[in-house]
Each structure stands twice: as C-alpha cells, then as structure tokens.
Amino acid sequence: MVERESKVKTKANTKKKLLIAAGVVVVALAAALIFISNYLVNYAIGRSGNGGDREVALEVDAPADSVEAVMEDNRAAYKSKIDTFTKEHPGRDVTLTADDGLTLHGVYYANAETADTHRWALVLHGYRGDYTGALQLAAPYYEAGYQVIAPDLRACGESEGDYVGMGWLDRKDVLQWIDYIIEQDPEAKIVVHGISMGAATTMMTAGESTPDNVKAFVEDCGYTSVWDIFSSELQLRFGLPEFPILYTASGVARLRAGYSFTEASALVQVAHCEKPMLFIHGTADDFIPYEMMDTLYNAKPGDNKAELTAEGAGHGEAMYALGDSYWDTVFDFIAPYMA
Structure with a gap:
C-alpha cells in the first residue's frame, strides 16, 4: 500500500x-x-534601424550589357542634371504639422516664370531616404514648368518621427502637403509621383479622398503591401x-x-483609386518584384491607367534604362489631366 x-x-x-x-x-x-x-x-521601421543596409537580392535576369551601358550613361547625366538644378534652384525649406503633431519638413522649388500654369508636382523619395532622393523627379518637373514640393517623409531627413511610415502613415502626411499646396495656390493642379516607398505612399494616398486639385498619380516600383515586402525580405x-x-x-x-504590416496595403488602396495612375517598374528589380506592377495595375479600377515597363532596369532604375522615353511617357500620360 x-x-x-x-x-x-x-x-x-x-x-x-x-x-x-x-x-x-x-x-x-x-x-x-x-x-x-x-x-x-x-530594424525595419525604427528611425535608427539599419534595414536599409541590404546585401541580398531576389534572383532576376541580369540586364544586357547594352542596357547596363545606357543606364550608366543616364545615371551620370541625371547626376549632372541634379547638381545643376540644386545649384541654380536651392529651394526653400518649409514645414507643416502632421495630424499626430509631428513637424514635417520639405523643400519648395518655386517656379515664378510658370506660376500662372498652376501645375504642381509632389515628389516622394524611397525607403530611409530624404527629399534629395526625389530630386531626379523634381528637376524634370521643374524644367517642365511645375512648382515642386519634395518632402522628407516622416522619420526621414529633417522630419520628425520615431518610425518609418512605409507609406501608410505617410499617406495622411501627403494629404497635409496637398492642403499646403492648395493654400499657396487654390487653382493648383497636382500630380503625385513617388519612387519605391514613395511609390507605395503615392498609391496609399490615391486610395483616400483627395481634393479635386489632385489630378494624377505616378508610381515607380512600389510594393503591393508592407506585409508582402517584409515577408520577402x-x-x-x-x-x-x-x-x-x-x-x-x-x-x-x-x-x-501605430500601424500593422497587414493594414498597410497599397493593393487595397489602389482598388479605391478613381483618379488616373501610371504604373512603372523595371523587369530586373531585385527588391520589389516586377510582377507586383501587374497586380497593382489590375487592382486599379477604370481605364484611366497605364503601365510602363523598363526592360533590364533594377530597383528605381527605370528612368536610367528608359532615358527620355521615361519622361515622355510620364508627361504624355498626365497632360490631359493637367491642362
């Protein structure tokens, strides 16, 4: 027992x-x-994180030597163009207050000679960059007679914030910049054009209710959602x-x-966009898969949309691969809406 x-x-x-x-x-x-x-x-979204230090890549076909040579020449041409632009047009620092109280910084390139056209470009930089990362957009728009605003997205450059918004928090900030433009020029006709994270920001903004002053959107190599890109990375x-x-x-x-990776979806937002949008992507993008462009394009309702493929272009390299045809396509697409 x-x-x-x-x-x-x-x-x-x-x-x-x-x-x-x-x-x-x-x-x-x-x-x-x-x-x-x-x-x-x-690592990924903290202001001091090093998620921008990327030493890996998706497997893609390498660009042909001829394409690489063209891109190399055009990179040099863009660098020269940007250097000249910043020397001749230093821009003016501007700030505004975000909905959550953060101070956001941007640079305003006033184009006095063409102010009566009321054409404005809001150009958005990529992941962990600052406004200088959008100068390759700012310079051509300025040369075409646009007033240009190049913001530092939150937690980037001189803008406040502890966390990178990945486009989701930034979409609300872009609405603030749009309001700022309209305050300067109530007759403003605005195009929003972004690269990489700036492109995702563009698409996420496009899904919101925007003033009639916003006429068109251009996204260059944006991702479908934060979840998708972080899963891949x-x-x-x-x-x-x-x-x-x-x-x-x-x-x-x-x-x-203040946001989850699942809710931060450009794909969902694009499905709500009724305004014109041009989608651009390089076939050799080893960061954001080229296939995402078709997914996003197909989600956008209506016929007021177009795609531009840059054969052999890597991430953010479409303008280098396409040369003049990049901007010819952009301006041809937005022209009917900016008239």
Whole structure:
C-alpha cells in the first residue's frame, strides 16, 4: 500500500515537473519571439534601424550589357542634371504639422516664370531616404514648368518621427502637403509621383479622398503591401518564414508605431483609386518584384491607367534604362489631366 502511494506521488511529481518545464519553455519561447519581433520592428521601421543596409537580392535576369551601358550613361547625366538644378534652384525649406503633431519638413522649388500654369508636382523619395532622393523627379518637373514640393517623409531627413511610415502613415502626411499646396495656390493642379516607398505612399494616398486639385498619380516600383515586402525580405535576409515572427512583429508595430504590416496595403488602396495612375517598374528589380506592377495595375479600377515597363532596369532604375522615353511617357500620360 505504501509502495503504491509512493509510486503515485512519484508520477504526480514527475507530471508536475514536466508541466513546469513545459511552462518554462513556453515562456522562454514567447519571450524570444517578443524579443525578435521588437528587433525586427527596430530594424525595419525604427528611425535608427539599419534595414536599409541590404546585401541580398531576389534572383532576376541580369540586364544586357547594352542596357547596363545606357543606364550608366543616364545615371551620370541625371547626376549632372541634379547638381545643376540644386545649384541654380536651392529651394526653400518649409514645414507643416502632421495630424499626430509631428513637424514635417520639405523643400519648395518655386517656379515664378510658370506660376500662372498652376501645375504642381509632389515628389516622394524611397525607403530611409530624404527629399534629395526625389530630386531626379523634381528637376524634370521643374524644367517642365511645375512648382515642386519634395518632402522628407516622416522619420526621414529633417522630419520628425520615431518610425518609418512605409507609406501608410505617410499617406495622411501627403494629404497635409496637398492642403499646403492648395493654400499657396487654390487653382493648383497636382500630380503625385513617388519612387519605391514613395511609390507605395503615392498609391496609399490615391486610395483616400483627395481634393479635386489632385489630378494624377505616378508610381515607380512600389510594393503591393508592407506585409508582402517584409515577408520577402525576412526570407531573403534571415532565411525565416513569415510565421510566426512577422505576425507578432506586425502586432508589435501596431502597438509601437501605430500601424500593422497587414493594414498597410497599397493593393487595397489602389482598388479605391478613381483618379488616373501610371504604373512603372523595371523587369530586373531585385527588391520589389516586377510582377507586383501587374497586380497593382489590375487592382486599379477604370481605364484611366497605364503601365510602363523598363526592360533590364533594377530597383528605381527605370528612368536610367528608359532615358527620355521615361519622361515622355510620364508627361504624355498626365497632360490631359493637367491642362
């Protein structure tokens, strides 16, 4: 009898120890997951994160030598154009207050000679850049007679913010910049043109209700959603699947940055866009897959849309691969709406 009771106690103690051990493991795994998720949020969207240091790439066909040579020549031409533009037109610093109280910075390139045309371009830079990353857009628009605003997106450049908005938080800021333009010129006719994250911002803005002054959108190599691009990068950079880390990191981002990776969707926003939009992408983009352009294009309702493919162009390189035809296409597309 005593022996049986002893065995029962032993089994009970063993079960208790196993439960405690299992609990410790679960707590440890949960703690590790929370730690990794916080690290990922800091890395990807924290202001001081180093998510912009990218040493991996999607597998794509390398551009032909002839295309690479053209891009190299055009890169040099753009650099010269931008250097001349910034020397001759230093621009004027402007600030505004975002809905959440942050001070946002931008540079205003006033074009006094053509002010009576009321044409404005709002040009948006890419991931972890600043307004200078949109000068390759600003200079051609200015030369074409546009007034130009080049903002620092939140948590970039001189704009305040602890977390990069990836386009989602920025869409509200862009609406503020649009209002700023209309305050300067109530008759303004505005095109919003962005590259990479700036393109995602453009599309996310396009899904909002915008004033009649906004006439057209141009997106160059934007992503379908933050979830999609982070899922791809998680696999490429760390060799990790999206579950469970991206799910928990998305929740952490919601708590810390004010948005989740799932809600930040250009694809959903584009489906609500009724205004004209031009989609541009390079076939050799090793960061944001070229196929995303078709997905986004097909989601955009109506016939007031067009696609421009840059054969052999990498990420953000369409203008270098296409040369003059890039801007010929852009201006031909928006011309009917900016008249």
